[in-house]
Amino acid sequence: MLDASSAIERWFRLRWQAHQPPFYCSVDLRNSGFKLAPVDTNLFPGGFNNLSAAFMPLAVQAATAAIEKICPEAKNLLLVPENHTRNRWYLENVATLAAILRQTGLEVRIGGLSAQEKTELETATGRKILLEPLKRKGTRLGLEDFDPCAILINNDLSAGIPAVLQGLDQQALLPPLHAGWAVRRKSAHFAAYDEVAADFAQLLQIDPWLLNPYHARCGEIDFQARAGEECLASNVSMLLEKIRLKYLEYGIKDAPYVAVKADAGTYGMGVMMVRDAAEVRDLNRKQRNKMAVVKEGLAVTDVIIQEGVHTVERIEEKAAEPVVYMIDRYVIGGFYRVHGARAADENLNAPGMHFVPLAFEESCTMPDPHVSCDAPPNRFYAYGVVGRLALAAGALELEQTAPPPAA
Amino acid sequence: MLDASSAIERWFRLRWQAHQPPFYCSVDLRNSGFKLAPVDTNLFPGGFNNLSAAFMPLAVQAATAAIEKICPEAKNLLLVPENHTRNRWYLENVATLAAILRQTGLEVRIGGLSAQEKTELETATGRKILLEPLKRKGTRLGLEDFDPCAILINNDLSAGIPAVLQGLDQQALLPPLHAGWAVRRKSAHFAAYDEVAADFAQLLQIDPWLLNPYHARCGEIDFQARAGEECLASNVSMLLEKIRLKYLEYGIKDAPYVAVKADAGTYGMGVMMVRDAAEVRDLNRKQRNKMAVVKEGLAVTDVIIQEGVHTVERIEEKAAEPVVYMIDRYVIGGFYRVHGARAADENLNAPGMHFVPLAFEESCTMPDPHVSCDAPPNRFYAYGVVGRLALAAGALELEQTAPPPAA
Numbered sequence: 001m002l003d004a005s006s007a008i009e010r011w012f013r014l015r016w017q018a019h020q021p022p023f024y025c026s027v028d029l030r031n032s033g034f035k036l037a038p039v040d041t042n043l044f045p046g047g048f049n050n051l052s053a054a055f056m057p058l059a060v061q062a063a064t065a066a067i068e069k070i071c072p073e074a075k076n077l078l079l080v081p082e083n084h085t086r087n088r089w090y091l092e093n094v095a096t097l098a099a100i101l102r103q104t105g106l107e108v109r110i111g112g113l114s115a116q117e118k119t120e121l122e123t124a125t126g127r128k129i130l131l132e133p134l135k136r137k138g139t140r141l142g143l144e145d146f147d148p149c150a151i152l153i154n155n156d157l158s159a160g161i162p163a164v165l166q167g168l169d170q171q172a173l174l175p176p177l178h179a180g181w182a183v184r185r186k187s188a189h190f191a192a193y194d195e196v197a198a199d200f201a202q203l204l205q206i207d208p209w210l211l212n213p214y215h216a217r218c219g220e221i222d223f224q225a226r227a228g229e230e231c232l233a234s235n236v237s238m239l240l241e242k243i244r245l246k247y248l249e250y251g252i253k254d255a256p257y258v259a260v261k262a263d264a265g266t267y268g269m270g271v272m273m274v275r276d277a278a279e280v281r282d283l284n285r286k287q288r289n290k291m292a293v294v295k296e297g298l299a300v301t302d303v304i305i306q307e308g309v310h311t312v313e314r315i316e317e318k319a320a321e322p323v324v325y326m327i328d329r330y331v332i333g334g335f336y337r338v339h340g341a342r343a344a345d346e347n348l349n350a351p352g353m354h355f356v357p358l359a360f361e362e363s364c365t366m367p368d369p370h371v372s373c374d375a376p377p378n379r380f381y382a383y384g385v386v387g388r389l390a391l392a393a394g395a396l397e398l399e400q401t402a403p404p405p406a407a
Numbered sequence: 408m409l410d411a412s413s414a415i416e417r418w419f420r421l422r423w424q425a426h427q428p429p430f431y432c433s434v435d436l437r438n439s440g441f442k443l444a445p446v447d448t449n450l451f452p453g454g455f456n457n458l459s460a461a462f463m464p465l466a467v468q469a470a471t472a473a474i475e476k477i478c479p480e481a482k483n484l485l486l487v488p489e490n491h492t493r494n495r496w497y498l499e500n501v502a503t504l505a506a507i508l509r510q511t512g513l514e515v516r517i518g519g520l521s522a523q524e525k526t527e528l529e530t531a532t533g534r535k536i537l538l539e540p541l542k543r544k545g546t547r548l549g550l551e552d553f554d555p556c557a558i559l560i561n562n563d564l565s566a567g568i569p570a571v572l573q574g575l576d577q578q579a580l581l582p583p584l585h586a587g588w589a590v591r592r593k594s595a596h597f598a599a600y601d602e603v604a605a606d607f608a609q610l611l612q613i614d615p616w617l618l619n620p621y622h623a624r625c626g627e628i629d630f631q632a633r634a635g636e637e638c639l640a641s642n643v644s645m646l647l648e649k650i651r652l653k654y655l656e657y658g659i660k661d662a663p664y665v666a667v668k669a670d671a672g673t674y675g676m677g678v679m680m681v682r683d684a685a686e687v688r689d690l691n692r693k694q695r696n697k698m699a700v701v702k703e704g705l706a707v708t709d710v711i712i713q714e715g716v717h718t719v720e721r722i723e724e725k726a727a728e729p730v731v732y733m734i735d736r737y738v739i740g741g742f743y744r745v746h747g748a749r750a751a752d753e754n755l756n757a758p759g760m761h762f763v764p765l766a767f768e769e770s771c772t773m774p775d776p777h778v779s780c781d782a783p784p785n786r787f788y789a790y791g792v793v794g795r796l797a798l799a800a801g802a803l804e805l806e807q808t809a810p811p812p813a814a
Contacts, residue, residue: 009512
């Protein structure tokens with residue numbers, strides 16, 4: 001990947017000309033040594049506060065390029081965050097995101113979907129945020145005395161698309177509403193990723209599987225009523241068998257496993273690791289309850305079954321997975337999600353996790369001594385490439401799932 | 408400046424819409440505590456190897472944005488460096504610049520103005536560079552088997568504009584030929600800077616002098632024949648008097664001085680610091696010889712007289728001045744030029760200097776404890792703003808000095 005970086009960058013450059021990337025995106029990666037693949041793509045990334053402050057200029061530069069395309073002359077941007085205003089670390093994320101955007105020369109104000117009056121909130125580190133009530137005027141959304149050119153949504157819309165955000169045809173809505181989890185499906189994303197990964201693998205003349213986890217989906221699941229278990233079990237079997245064959249082909253000794261995830265879930269909720277199809281037939285009440293609902297109490301009816309990728313990454317001997325952040329087409333940083341109590345084949349997005357910023361300085365500590373350390377951002381570069389493949393899949397997914405324009 | 412950063416960034420955004428910045432640029436700054444001003448703007452920056460390797464992603468990102476505008480679909484770029492192929496640190500700069508450009512997805516090859524055959528050169532750190540002979544075909548320039556979309560010149564053209572670079576009307580020439588020292592004049596740059604600084608000072612409601620050194624020029628100088636001394640002496644007097652009045656206005660105790668510089672000079676050659684007009688009337692033979700010729704043996708006939716700005720910057724107790732690097736509209740890094748044997752009011756661009764990368768981490772070590780450290784790139788931000796003002800002046804200067812299009 002390092003040798004082909006010119007060809008890779010050109011490939012991306014041409015790709016972005018044909019497919020506009022989403023405004024921002026974070027991607028959870030898994031690096032098993034033999035395989036580096038995205039396992040989750042977030043189109044409403046939180047956690048900007050976990051990025052190294054030293055790399056904020058990279059974020060500002062990328063945001064500047066993005067804003068220029070969207071609002072070349074305007075100066076007002078409205079940021080619409082999640083409603084959980086008591087999570088002071090989430091507020092830290094909002095403050096960081098607003099600071100990045102302000103540094104591009106925008107006036108940024110923050111409008112809460114359920115804010116009734118102006119409220120000053122304090123972030124985890126004591127920064128102040130002013131949350132203001134939204135004000136709709138016809139087909140424009142703003143605040144009392146604030147008419148933005150663009151509205152940046154940092155709320156994943158799990159609870160549905162609020163009426164106040166619908167029918168805004170004069171302002172740029174970033175990302176588009178169908179990126180929200182009320183509509184979005186992981187399976188549509190990974191179907192788009194199949195296309196992108198196949199295309200990219202052809203460029204590098206490699207097996208796309210090295211970048212792409214197998215996946216399948218089941219609809220009409222009802223965990224409480226134990227409906228759909230057969231679909232689940234047969235797909236789990238089929239995937240485990242496909243993985244076993246690949247492991248045989250590459251001489252890999254690890255035990256295959258799959259992740260069963262709510263197709264519209266987020267926050268690491270509704271996720272289960274499975275090593276044998278029998279496991280999904282014998283879910284106990286606790287497991288069924290855990291899988292049945294996700295954020296905002298939504299019932300899970302569709303699941304994606306995804307090849308599990310072991311992580312070989314360790315930070316202080318704890319299992320870690322890289323998370324890469326992008327604004328527009330640019331990688332702006334990332335961090336390791338680290339979980340001391342979880343194993344290499346488990347979901348690390350769970351209470352108890354913490355974050356360690358990805359450091360460009362560490363980029364030459366590749367486990368493989370044959371890899372050249374000429375290019376300083378070495379390991380990071382590979383993360384950035386696969387992160388951007390997922391971003392490209394996000395672009396394609398949003399095109400493919402866009403609602404038809406209103407008549 | 409920190410408080411007004413949103414307004415400042417918007418000002419720049421609108422400015423770049425009207426005035427395309429040069430492809431790249433480095434700016435020498437002087438920070439006297441009360442004043443932060445550019446003293447030299449280089450449109451063919453060397454020294455990319457002195458930037459911190461950790462910030463290369465910022466350079467790559469900026470170059471990607473620049474290249475997209477110039478060669479959206481093409482993949483070949485020709486880099487034309489200086490001829491001094493024995494300076495292995497300069498070759499290090501060429502290798503770094505080529506690496507940045509390759510990382511944007513371009514195939515980059517290097518063509519030497521005086522290369523007769525393919526030659527492999529080794530940089531100071533042992534990297535290899537292949538220098539190839541240029542090949543002109545009609546109005547296109549390339550190499551034997553290489554047809555570039557753009558030609559990036561890293562040669563300041565002090566010796567004149569080579570015939571091989573003239574009349575290339577089908578390829579992007581970066582920067583344009585009239586940016587070369589064969590044509591360019593410092594006085595035209597600082598005249599453009601007067602306009603930019605006045606405009607920007609109005610935005611911040613400050614005295615433009617706080618960002619802008621006074622300057623004047625004299626033509627028809629012949630140092631050897633002692634011609635033009637009167638013009639020089641009277642302008643030195645006038646400038647020293649203007650500085651004295653400003654120092655009085657702001658209660659500054661420093662001794663005013665001016666720099667006399669060759670109007671077309673570079674490399675820190677042909678520079679003299681003067682505290683009294685009498686000094687330029689009594690130049691001894693050695694001083695006259697020093698001022699009479701600059702790089703490539705060019706005779707000095709025009710000089711610029713520039714207000715001297717003391718530097719308060721110290722690195723390990725040595726006088727230092729920041730140098731800021733930009734690609735397209737983006738600040739991508741910088742370093743301190745440090746000279747152990749020179750004083751705060753002397754030219755630091757002289758043998759014996761060394762370079763210390765600007766560190767974003769140090770950004771909160773502002774000497775003024777009242778300055779907020781909220782924004783991490785604090786001191787760096789102010790450097791970046793003034794660096795970009797000089798970049799904006801470079802854009803204006805190139806517009807104002809562009810030759811009329813050929814009929």
